[in-house]
Amino acid sequence: MKNRYLIISLVTLIIFSFALSACAPADPEPPVVEDVEEVEEVADPAECENYVLVPKNLGNPYFDTGNVGAQEAAGELGITVLYQGSATADASEQITLLNSLIAQQVCGLAISANDEDALVPTGQAAMEAGIAVVTWDSAIAPAGRDLHINQAELEGIGRVQIEMASRLAGPDGGEIAILSATSTAPNQNAWIEVMEQVLTEPEYANLELVEIVYGDDDDTKSYNEAQALFTKYPDLKVIIAPTTVGIAASARAVTDADLIGQVFVTGLGTPNQMREYVKNGSAPEFALWNPADLAYLSVYAMHALATGEIQASAGETFTAGRLGEYTVEDDPDLGLNVLLGAPFVYDADNIDDFDW
Amino acid sequence: MTVETINKNQQENIISDRQARKSFFSIFLKWEWLLFVLILLVIFINTRLSPFFLNAINLSRTSSDFMEIGLMMLPMVLIIVTGNIDLSVASNMGMSASLMGLMHNMGINIWLAALAGLTLGTLGGVLNGYLVAYVKLPSLVVTLGTFAFFRGIAFGFLGDQAARNYPSQFTFIGQGRVFDTLIPFSVVLFIALALIFGLVLHRTIIGRQLYAIGNNEPAAKYSGVPVEKIKFILFIVSGFISALAGLVLAARFGSTRPDNGTGLELAVITAAVLGGLDINGGKGSMYGATLALVLIGLLRFGMGLLNIQSQVQSMVIGLLLIVSILVPHIGQQIRFLKQVKFRWQSILMTVGLLVVFTAFFIFFFWSRAPIIAQF
Numbered sequence: 001m002k003n004r005y006l007i008i009s010l011v012t013l014i015i016f017s018f019a020l021s022a023c024a025p026a027d028p029e030p031p032v033v034e035d036v037e038e039v040e041e042v043a044d045p046a047e048c049e050n051y052v053l054v055p056k057n058l059g060n061p062y063f064d065t066g067n068v069g070a071q072e073a074a075g076e077l078g079i080t081v082l083y084q085g086s087a088t089a090d091a092s093e094q095i096t097l098l099n100s101l102i103a104q105q106v107c108g109l110a111i112s113a114n115d116e117d118a119l120v121p122t123g124q125a126a127m128e129a130g131i132a133v134v135t136w137d138s139a140i141a142p143a144g145r146d147l148h149i150n151q152a153e154l155e156g157i158g159r160v161q162i163e164m165a166s167r168l169a170g171p172d173g174g175e176i177a178i179l180s181a182t183s184t185a186p187n188q189n190a191w192i193e194v195m196e197q198v199l200t201e202p203e204y205a206n207l208e209l210v211e212i213v214y215g216d217d218d219d220t221k222s223y224n225e226a227q228a229l230f231t232k233y234p235d236l237k238v239i240i241a242p243t244t245v246g247i248a249a250s251a252r253a254v255t256d257a258d259l260i261g262q263v264f265v266t267g268l269g270t271p272n273q274m275r276e277y278v279k280n281g282s283a284p285e286f287a288l289w290n291p292a293d294l295a296y297l298s299v300y301a302m303h304a305l306a307t308g309e310i311q312a313s314a315g316e317t318f319t320a321g322r323l324g325e326y327t328v329e330d331d332p333d334l335g336l337n338v339l340l341g342a343p344f345v346y347d348a349d350n351i352d353d354f355d356w
Numbered sequence: 357m358t359v360e361t362i363n364k365n366q367q368e369n370i371i372s373d374r375q376a377r378k379s380f381f382s383i384f385l386k387w388e389w390l391l392f393v394l395i396l397l398v399i400f401i402n403t404r405l406s407p408f409f410l411n412a413i414n415l416s417r418t419s420s421d422f423m424e425i426g427l428m429m430l431p432m433v434l435i436i437v438t439g440n441i442d443l444s445v446a447s448n449m450g451m452s453a454s455l456m457g458l459m460h461n462m463g464i465n466i467w468l469a470a471l472a473g474l475t476l477g478t479l480g481g482v483l484n485g486y487l488v489a490y491v492k493l494p495s496l497v498v499t500l501g502t503f504a505f506f507r508g509i510a511f512g513f514l515g516d517q518a519a520r521n522y523p524s525q526f527t528f529i530g531q532g533r534v535f536d537t538l539i540p541f542s543v544v545l546f547i548a549l550a551l552i553f554g555l556v557l558h559r560t561i562i563g564r565q566l567y568a569i570g571n572n573e574p575a576a577k578y579s580g581v582p583v584e585k586i587k588f589i590l591f592i593v594s595g596f597i598s599a600l601a602g603l604v605l606a607a608r609f610g611s612t613r614p615d616n617g618t619g620l621e622l623a624v625i626t627a628a629v630l631g632g633l634d635i636n637g638g639k640g641s642m643y644g645a646t647l648a649l650v651l652i653g654l655l656r657f658g659m660g661l662l663n664i665q666s667q668v669q670s671m672v673i674g675l676l677l678i679v680s681i682l683v684p685h686i687g688q689q690i691r692f693l694k695q696v697k698f699r700w701q702s703i704l705m706t707v708g709l710l711v712v713f714t715a716f717f718i719f720f721f722w723s724r725a726p727i728i729a730q731f
Contacts (some may be wrong), residue, residue: 058667087666090618094422103414117520117611121531177397
């Protein structure tokens with residue numbers, strides 16, 4: 001009686017475990033071995049072909065858009081870029097994943113780090129194993145990677161918002177207002193500072209910044225602040241909202257108040273959230289970096305490192321396909337980095353190319 | 357009769373209870389054999405599928421990924437054997453490591469900070485233990501509360517800050533290897549503690565008392581087992597070990613953030629249950645739990661080498677867990693079948709298992725399709 005139970009359990013488990021580790025042992029096996037020898041033979045880094053793009057987590061549209069750009073670069077370079085991430089945006093899961101990628105002796109890793117510091121030992125292990133390590137979107141501390149691909153630079157982000165406001169206000173200029181996140185938000189404050197400087201340039205002399213208000217990154221509060229702005233300033237032309245919550249709330253407030261064409265909203269937003277307002281004209285253009293370009297550049301940088309085209313030192317240059325030439329820069333905080341460039345402006349013409 | 361002879365009789369009662377269960381327990385010894393066979397299979401198949409699998413450096417690096425889970429699993433096994441559970445382990449670990457990180461940031465000596473972390477973790481265990489053992493609240497509810505509470509404290513200590521730049525003597529605990537071999541220090545620590553916990557569970561009277569509590573708490577109590585005291589101590593030990601695991605994690609990461617180790621409690625419980633522990637208490641062994649940990653580690657690593665998506669990896673572990681509970685159940689059904697002739701439940705059960713298998717196969721092919729296509 002007991003024996004029978006045992007035999008059945010054993011058989012079931014054996015079947016199960018076979019299923020588990022090798023669904024189709026027949027087809028992939030011999031090629032796997034060949035493949036491996038190929039990888040092991042790669043002493044010449046120029047022949048390196050297997051790269052991995054690691055997002056913070058899988059199933060995130062922002063990173064999935066990045067993967068589109070990465071695959072484009074992979075096609076141009078004739079390399080394989082695998083898109084592998086952890087299920088959740090968690091540092092320990094990401095480390096486990098990275099360890100298995102390091103074990104496979106891939107040529108390069110482009111990582112969006114879940115923890116700046118916790119990934120340093122893993123990044124170092126990868127570099128010791130001869131793997132090119134770049135970070136994108138979210139950096140590992142300089143000790144744990146070769147290069148960071150930096151999506152946003154203070155100056156560029158601040159300037160592009162004034163440029164957009166100037167275009168929207170028209171040749172005569174007019175009153176503009178800023179609707180920010182919290183009054184203590186470091187990013188927003190730094191951008192506002194840049195914007196105020198840019199406004200002093202003669203080109204933008206016809207723009208008058210009337211007030212800076214704070215929506216605290218709360219949808220309702222931002223909505224109310226936007227409403228208060230165009231009640232208080234009937235001649236207001238543009239609201240700049242350098243925050244994703246604020247820009248959507250302001251555009252909704254403009255739409256609801258039937259002021260489309262009179263007051264324009266611009267700032268920093270994401271395509272899916274802003275699509276409606278770009279199309280109805282309340283927020284004809286807004287900026288943010290393009291994750292596809294960011295990952296595209298990351299793949300080129302990782303490839304340049306792995307093939308020895310660059311050695312990760314400041315001042316080196318490499319060409320990244322359609323994006324053109326880039327220079328490795330050294331920054332006291334960021335370490336070695338490559339700057340993607342001016343933010344990407346989304347408008348009615350291109351917004352349907354994006355889904356994130 | 358003197359008090360002593362009564363106690364002696366009660367001891368005998370417990371022991372005779374163990375004797376009666378002996379036959380049942382021997383089946384669970386076999387469960388460990390099944391795990392062992394599974395481990396061999398996983399090693400065999402992975403070795404054939406990936407040349408990177410049996411690589412000492414890779415295995416060494418991977419094994420340290422699972423040591424925090426392993427450490428927290430040790431007291432968890434004892435707690436589950438008594439029919440209780442501790443959901444707060446990972447939060448406690450985050451809290452202790454955060455206190456250590458905060459003190460390190462303030463410039464306090466790292467070993468003093470570590471000691472403070474261990475003390476705080478132990479105190480967390482005292483809180484759990486007191487509420488469970490003496491206030492007699494259900495452990496599930498108490499530790500669900502402290503699960504959130506401890507994590508909150510961790511954020512209170514560090515907020516959105518991180519502690520970093522630990523000295524290399526400290527990071528050795530998580531990153532170092534013993535005597536220039538490839539064996540990580542944390543693995544040695546785990547093995548040493550696993551031996552101690554295993555001996556306590558299987559070779560001491562306290563261990564037997566744990567099983568007695570898990571099988572029938574009132575009976576154990578009336579047989580003179582100091583139920584409250586044992587539970588209290590168990591939770592304190594769990595708190596201490598969680599804090600220790602927090603230090604190991606901080607050392608491995610070389611940094612601490614308050615969200616470190618979020619969700620690990622489920623990995624800990626999964627390993628324990630896969631190891632043959634009955635969540636209702638009274639059954640299971642330390643060997644089984646340890647083997648299950650090794651199995652999960654090897655499976656995860658092997659699947660990672662095949663670039664199987666991590667969602668699918670979690671699914672595989674989840675299904676393995678379900679099957680591990682189903683199989684003995686079906687075994688029992690089949691035993692009934694022989695006695696009672698026919699039972700429609702057993703047919704349902706078989707159909708259910710088939711559905712699970714089919715779903716599994718489909719998902720597995722689906723997840724591996726792009727990889728197979730690459731070759």
